Amino acid sequence: MKNYSLSKRNGILIIIAFWLVYFLIDFISNGLLNLSNKKSFFATFSLFVYTMYIVQLLTILFNYFVLVPKFLKHITWKNIFITVSLSFTFFILVRYLIEQILTNIFFNSVNYYDSTPFLYYVIDNFHFASFIVFSSLFLWIVIHLIQTIEANRIIEKEKKDAEINFLKAQINPHFLFNTLNNIYSLVNFKPDLALKSIENLGSIMRFTTYETNKTKIEIRKEIEYIEQYLALEKIRFGEKFFIEKLVKIDNENQLIYPFLISPLIENALKHGVVKDQDFPIIIEINQNNNQIDIRVKNKINSYQKDTLTGIGLDNLKKRLTYYFKNDYQFIINNDDDFFEVNLKFPLYE
Template structure:
């Protein structure tokens, strides 16, 4: 909402309030009296509201000149009371006359006290409005800064993944090229598809789950090219809807860990990867044979990176279970999409 729209909204609200009070008052008395009491004096009170809201509070409170602020507010209240009395003097028979028989006129100081209380009320309302507006503005700024911080942190975590994966993949392709393997062109093609996804699609906050699955398939196929005697990998998925979204590159660490620290050449205990979607719940399970000579199961940036990204992107909406006993390494991730 720009300044003009905000000003029009304020004018409309005050106009509706004044019209409502004039209408209510005119039903039990004279319309002219109601217009004088609520329109003229209402405009003075509204002026007090905005002088305090737009001038006194920003000028003195922002610079922490509290004494000057208090003195200015006091002068505003007193001067508005005097102005009201001057206006009331022109409508003496309407505003100043009191009593059951309308035979008593309010004195100057009696009127000043009542008018000062009214002015103080509008000063209080404008001060509360100012503090409430500043609080909401500061809260909005705080949330924006927090979101920017989270975005920057997520970008940093994602940037850790790319060089880490690229380094491992290039090593694999180098080995194939050094051996003059016929698998080298296929490996380069798979790597190019993977890098296209990592450099383009993964820049979005979320991606279609189907693309993430395709990325995992490419990665698995690329890794299988490393093994001369073959790698035994079962990858299955079900319940995937084209509308489902997920943050990119969140599942790769678990799969990469299996190839890096597990054994995938045992046909009796293959690497088993399952992805299931039930309603809005994604269940991702990885089960593989451990390499007992490798003590690092999911170390370095792997596990801490994944956990941090999950905390930032799915706070309170994920469950991560890791079982690392005996010969089998088992990992289960549940995401509430």
């Protein structure tokens, strides 16, 4: 993905930087050793010192681009053995090509005499190749691990964003379904109130269309949405609509995630009794600079079969967990007569 902070290109730069650091350390240490022996800094630097650096760089690049991506996608002991073996083989063959063939052609010089035993040549090259082979493989694994972690983080974020959008999509049609049922019940008997309900519904739909697409909204907009919702229900029930509402907002422009408060009110009106003057639905919303505290209590409608939390509160709990992890309180008290929800969550700037 293009969003990696450690992209493939950056990984290549790290590989090159690793080789350059190794080259400089080796180059400087050899030069200092020459100086300590009363020699010139470049006294022992021969043609084959430089060819060795080239062989090492080619081995690192071969491991990074060809060998490891092919054999270490799935890390097993067998794949590790094959990768290491092929890496050593590549180092030996490339070194032979450069230091025994090319240097002989261009400089009339070879690093190993023709009489050098084959076993000695192999063992000697294993000695020179060990650090580069194992360090380059380890470096690739680290880079690949970081890229994998970042890829999983991006995928998880996209997955969570998709889940949030899905949960919001569930809430909006759910509310619309309930409201249209209410308006339908008014059309024949109270057409004027039906028109008023449609006006309120239009305001609500503007909110759900434009505001819920935002990551955060001002708390006043959520409160206005709730007021519109209650206005619709007031039209439906008329005078027999008993709500006790206390809203205390210190900062109306405080940003919150949308649809964290309204599902509690929707649930209470759907499953609660609104016509009992002695037991009105209680709505308390308190907000300060640090947190918001919501309490909603209703008498349970005994004629309502699904008197549990419903889809709205189920979705709300999922979103709260996503937004705040464990840094929130969601307490439900249900004694078969009354249903009460207490919600507290922090406010982040």
